[in-house]
Amino acid sequence: MAENKSWVLMVTAQTPTNIAVIKYWGKRDENLILPINDSISVTLDPAHLCTTTTVAVSPSFTQDRMWLNGKEISLSGGRYQSCLREIRSRATDVEDEKKGIRITKEDWQNLHLHIASYNNFPTAAGLASSAAGLACLVFSLAKLMNVKEDNSQLSAIARQGSGSACRSLFGGFVKWIMGKDESGSDSIAVQLADEKHWDELVILIAVVSSRQKETSSTSGMRETVETSPLVLHRAKEVVPKRIIEMEEAIQNRDFPAFARLSCSDSNQFHAVCLDTSPPIFYMNDTSHRIISCVEKWNRSEGTPQVAYTFDAGPNAVMIARNRKTAALLLQRLLFHFPPQSDVDINSYIVGDKSILQDAGIHDLKDVEALPPPPEIKDSIQTQNFKGDVSYFICTRPGRGPVLLTEDSQALLNPDTGLPK
Ligand SMILES: Nc1ncnc2c1ncn2[C@@H]1O[C@H](COP(=O)(O)OP(=O)(O)OP(=O)(O)O)[C@@H](O)[C@H]1O
Numbered sequence: 001m002a003e004n005k006s007w008v009l010m011v012t013a014q015t016p017t018n019i020a021v022i023k024y025w026g027k028r029d030e031n032l033i034l035p036i037n038d039s040i041s042v043t044l045d046p047a048h049l050c051t052t053t054t055v056a057v058s059p060s061f062t063q064d065r066m067w068l069n070g071k072e073i074s075l076s077g078g079r080y081q082s083c084l085r086e087i088r089s090r091a092t093d094v095e096d097e098k099k100g101i102r103i104t105k106e107d108w109q110n111l112h113l114h115i116a117s118y119n120n121f122p123t124a125a126g127l128a129s130s131a132a133g134l135a136c137l138v139f140s141l142a143k144l145m146n147v148k149e150d151n152s153q154l155s156a157i158a159r160q161g162s163g164s165a166c167r168s169l170f171g172g173f174v175k176w177i178m179g180k181d182e183s184g185s186d187s188i189a190v191q192l193a194d195e196k197h198w199d200e201l202v203i204l205i206a207v208v209s210s211r212q213k214e215t216s217s218t219s220g221m222r223e224t225v226e227t228s229p230l231v232l233h234r235a236k237e238v239v240p241k242r243i244i245e246m247e248e249a250i251q252n253r254d255f256p257a258f259a260r261l262s263c264s265d266s267n268q269f270h271a272v273c274l275d276t277s278p279p280i281f282y283m284n285d286t287s288h289r290i291i292s293c294v295e296k297w298n299r300s301e302g303t304p305q306v307a308y309t310f311d312a313g314p315n316a317v318m319i320a321r322n323r324k325t326a327a328l329l330l331q332r333l334l335f336h337f338p339p340q341s342d343v344d345i346n347s348y349i350v351g352d353k354s355i356l357q358d359a360g361i362h363d364l365k366d367v368e369a370l371p372p373p374p375e376i377k378d379s380i381q382t383q384n385f386k387g388d389v390s391y392f393i394c395t396r397p398g399r400g401p402v403l404l405t406e407d408s409q410a411l412l413n414p415d416t417g418l419p420k
């Protein structure tokens, strides 16, 4: 190792979040985070939802430290420790001739790290911040330490930080294979298709509540496995068939099958939550109203236009078959869930705002003028629920992790290794 103690070597990466369309819910090993069934997800465009993480190493650092969204957090938790241990054990020699730095494989065991991470969306609000966050931690450390493993092998490390994180190592459509081995070495993520394979899809997320949830996914799924008689049937009989059908639907870009499977699997996941003792309620009245709005529309069209799925929270993730459908969906959603009168429409729809133009919405007056969707015009229930949705995010399937090479994108100061 170079004698001079003043150098800081760092790497910055950006990693997407993902939404499961066949859900992971239940572990067979709590420590290694091994699931009771395979799962499949869609990676969301990091332009709209992502984690950025800078990792740095320096002989001047006296301990491993981490800052999340600007606040220092403890790295003492078992999951962070597992990821750090697994990555360090795979580190190899690193040489930076320009800076005169040489770190050997053995040096990594004694060198300390500084980590700064930022989520461009609410943390711990059911928008899979742990997935993007832990995947980004593992990916950036692997690059800093010159780890030679491929992204599938890295996914087995990210998995030990948070199960769903293993699927964020790839873009597009991703399967987490549950594996059989007790060591977890075959419980890895693989890419089914990249983000270009099915690029007409448009994703609209209704952020129903960005408050931190009552029951974390980790404790929720533990309680389900301990008490739900239904979850075993789901894992053994239902999910294996759905995984095969979902892979086929993705391969053939078969939207009706994709939508049917996504909606059924989300509903069954929430059914096993209800089957848990005491029951777990992640969805609320607004979530149920969104389901009913999509179901009515799909039924009236004779074939699904939109798929919905809900994770461990009330936020709705809706996947529309194309932009035209997404614009029609947005009109329906804005009819039922208009913003409060003092909210600017441009802060009510974030991410890919161009969907507003497609839907013909320029200001609040256009929202007020929206007619009831034809499929509900004869029903007495045309009341709206102003303010029940905090905001919408419009996005699409996106790419996997990337390195950010511009100095300006780093979250740590290159001289001190402290947050900028
Ligand atoms: N960028 C990040 N880097 C490292 N760890 C993170 C990051 N973002 C979130 N986490 C960890 O994940 C935790 C939040 O995970 P949690 O499962 O409660 O919520 P979520 O991932 O937002 O929602 P869900 O998994 O239910 O969709 C945080 O408390 C933190 O420990």
Ligand SMILES: C[C@@](O)(CCOP(=O)(O)OP(=O)(O)O)CC(=O)O
Pocket (backbone or CB within 6 Å): 019, 020, 022, 023, 024, 025, 033, 039, 130, 161, 162, 163, 164, 165, 217, 218, 219, 310, 311, 312
């Ligand atoms: C409902 C889910 O989002 C559950 C995600 O659970 P986590 O991956 O957050 O749980 P841990 O492995 O305990 O960290 C479904 C899914 O993403 O597949």
